Amino acid sequence: MKPSRKLTRDQRKFRTALIMLAPALIFLALMIAFPLGKVIHDAFTHVHLINKSMTGFAGLENFKTVIEDEHFMEAVQHTVLWTVFSVLGEYVVGMITAVLLNQKFKGRAVFRTFIFIPWLVPIIVAGMTWDWILNPEFGILNYVLKNLGIIETSINFLGNSDYALATVIFVNIWRSFPYYTISFLSAMQSIPGDLSEAAAIDGAGVFRRFFSVTLPQLRSVSLVIVFIHIIWTAVNFDFIWVMTEGGPNYATETLPIMIYRYSMRTFDVGAASALSTMMFTVMVILFIFYYRKRTQISEDMA
Amino acid sequence: MLNKRNRVIAKVITYVLLILFSIYTMFPFVWMLISSFKPKTEIRTATPSFTIDAPTLENFHRVLFDAGFVNYIKNSLIVSVTACVISMIIAVLAGYALSRFYKLKVVKVSNLAMMLSQMIPGVLLLVPLYMIMQMLGILESYRSLILAYTTFVIPLCTFMMSSFFDTVPTALEEAAEIDGCNRAQTLTKVIIPLSIPSLVSTGLYAFINAWNEFMYGYIFISTDTYRTLTPAIMLFKGANTIDWGALMAGSVVAVIPVTFIFLFLQRYFLAGLMAGSVKG
Numbered sequence: 001m002k003p004s005r006k007l008t009r010d011q012r013k014f015r016t017a018l019i020m021l022a023p024a025l026i027f028l029a030l031m032i033a034f035p036l037g038k039v040i041h042d043a044f045t046h047v048h049l050i051n052k053s054m055t056g057f058a059g060l061e062n063f064k065t066v067i068e069d070e071h072f073m074e075a076v077q078h079t080v081l082w083t084v085f086s087v088l089g090e091y092v093v094g095m096i097t098a099v100l101l102n103q104k105f106k107g108r109a110v111f112r113t114f115i116f117i118p119w120l121v122p123i124i125v126a127g128m129t130w131d132w133i134l135n136p137e138f139g140i141l142n143y144v145l146k147n148l149g150i151i152e153t154s155i156n157f158l159g160n161s162d163y164a165l166a167t168v169i170f171v172n173i174w175r176s177f178p179y180y181t182i183s184f185l186s187a188m189q190s191i192p193g194d195l196s197e198a199a200a201i202d203g204a205g206v207f208r209r210f211f212s213v214t215l216p217q218l219r220s221v222s223l224v225i226v227f228i229h230i231i232w233t234a235v236n237f238d239f240i241w242v243m244t245e246g247g248p249n250y251a252t253e254t255l256p257i258m259i260y261r262y263s264m265r266t267f268d269v270g271a272a273s274a275l276s277t278m279m280f281t282v283m284v285i286l287f288i289f290y291y292r293k294r295t296q297i298s299e300d301m302a
Numbered sequence: 303m304l305n306k307r308n309r310v311i312a313k314v315i316t317y318v319l320l321i322l323f324s325i326y327t328m329f330p331f332v333w334m335l336i337s338s339f340k341p342k343t344e345i346r347t348a349t350p351s352f353t354i355d356a357p358t359l360e361n362f363h364r365v366l367f368d369a370g371f372v373n374y375i376k377n378s379l380i381v382s383v384t385a386c387v388i389s390m391i392i393a394v395l396a397g398y399a400l401s402r403f404y405k406l407k408v409v410k411v412s413n414l415a416m417m418l419s420q421m422i423p424g425v426l427l428l429v430p431l432y433m434i435m436q437m438l439g440i441l442e443s444y445r446s447l448i449l450a451y452t453t454f455v456i457p458l459c460t461f462m463m464s465s466f467f468d469t470v471p472t473a474l475e476e477a478a479e480i481d482g483c484n485r486a487q488t489l490t491k492v493i494i495p496l497s498i499p500s501l502v503s504t505g506l507y508a509f510i511n512a513w514n515e516f517m518y519g520y521i522f523i524s525t526d527t528y529r530t531l532t533p534a535i536m537l538f539k540g541a542n543t544i545d546w547g548a549l550m551a552g553s554v555v556a557v558i559p560v561t562f563i564f565l566f567l568q569r570y571f572l573a574g575l576m577a578g579s580v581k582g
Contacts (some may be wrong), residue, residue: 013406014408020398023392024456025397025415028419032422036427037428042429049429061397115320116564117564120510122513122514122532124557125532126330128535128539128550129553132546132549132550133329133333134331138347174326242516242536259425259428263304263432272429274399276425278453
């Protein structure tokens with residue numbers, strides 16, 4: 001009698017778990033897994049958003065269209081620059097602010113709020129506000145820089161292809177670094193204080209303490225955050241679209257902007273899917289690398 | 303003595319640096335706010351100033367009523383609140399399963415599936431999602447946005463809830479079970495009342511995410527009737543000569559709910575976000 005009762009109890013557990021997970025799984029299956037399959041399928045198929053008569057197996061033709069696009073190599077370059085410098089800047093600013101906020105002083109909560117706020121605003125608002133600040137005719141920044149004698153004539157930060165990418169990266173850092181601050185801060189608070197105290201008694205200065213005590217303790221949170229942000233930044237469409245739409249003259253066009261251009265401007269779903277598939281492949285490779293590194297770190301710590 | 307002086311110096315440096323960083327983070331908001339109250343003549347000038355000679359509400363009037371932002375705000379609210387409620391229900395159920403039945407294979411697989419889904423960026427699924435919405439005939443409607451916004455927050459919301467449920471002792475449920483409650487009753491009568499703080503932070507995350515989203519709103523909706531706030535700001539800028547005053551007034555309106563929520567519920571929000579992201 002007993003074993004069969006136990007089995008039904010396990011079965012009941014299974015049924016309950018399945019029912020509770022079902023809504024989430026249905027959403028993920030229909031809205032993520034199925035579209036993902038479709039992207040990979042469409043990458044090898046002729047598909048056009050308007051002209052539905054375009055069908056059939058395409059082989060590697062869609063990939064050829066993408067790679068032979070005169071702006072493809074440029075876009076790859078922009079995507080790499082955009083990602084590397086954004087993440088680097090966010091990491092440095094996030095780390096400095098976290099170290100500053102990880103001390104005991106009056107007004108800490110207020111500063112923490114001030115520093116966290118950019119992360120909450122819609123990207124469109126961040127983009128528009130900076131666009132206004134940077135405006136060459138009526139913008140406050142050009143006015144201040146001219147008054148201070150730093151520049152002689154106004155700089156068209158977003159309209160000049162020499163400055164546009166750097167400017168968008170700067171604004172992206174402004175909006176994204178607070179997430180690093182908060183993550184580092186919560187990781188730092190779990191570092192035992194006596195470690196740092198012991199180092200101080202041994203005569204280690206502030207910088208020495210940071211590099212040999214604090215930083216090594218942040219290895220695992222750093223890895224997670226940097227990895228997530230490499231992905232988030234590389235695939236970000238909103239920021240660049242909102243500020244420059246990829247211009248001027250393709251100076252800020254990254255791969256996600258190209259995906260948009262293929263799908264919503266030339267309606268070439270096949271090419272858009274091929275590009276998505278290529279990006280997805282790179283992401284999988286990055287993920288495997290990240291996963292190995294993460295296992296290695298947790299083994300080191302054990 | 304020297305030690306004390308060093309500490310004072312360290313404190314001064316800390317304050318100076320934090321004030322500089324705060325200027326960096328807050329200046330755009332201050333400038334946005336100032337600009338939104340400036341009349342046209344003070345906006346379109348080569349010598350902008352921090353003071354307003356003739357403060358006015360005309361920018362707000364133009365953007366809210368003439369440009370129809372009242373309607374866009376309503377649309378954003380409908381979409382965000384609905385997406386938020388649906389994701390909370392789904393996340394509570396899935397989070398509970400993840401926390402209590404973690405030994406089952408189906409749960410382990412689901413956990414992995416959610417971790418992977420969290421990594422898949424929306425822009426790569428843009429085209430197929432557009433075509434799916436087209437097929438379902440819901441492109442110009444709230445439903446397409448609600449579906450998309452719900453889906454993309456499910457993983458993190460589930461992790462946030464499950465890491466909270468991990469902290470609730472199972473003894474509570476066992477006691478309720480002895481008292482004759484079934485699973486559903488235990489969940490609604492015992493667990494949910496305990497998890498209000500986590501529910502708040504999960505809901506806030508889902509709401510803010512939907513409120514701030516731009517890309518899907520921009521692509522799925524092309525009629526004014528269903529347009530949400532973020533794409534509306536973008537399209538408003540696209541008009542021939544940019545009306546910066548009204549644009550800044552629109553931006554102020556767009557950040558109000560987020561700032562409000564954050565100022566009053568900051569504690570909930572940050573704690574929940576950290577709990578979920580560490581796990582995910």
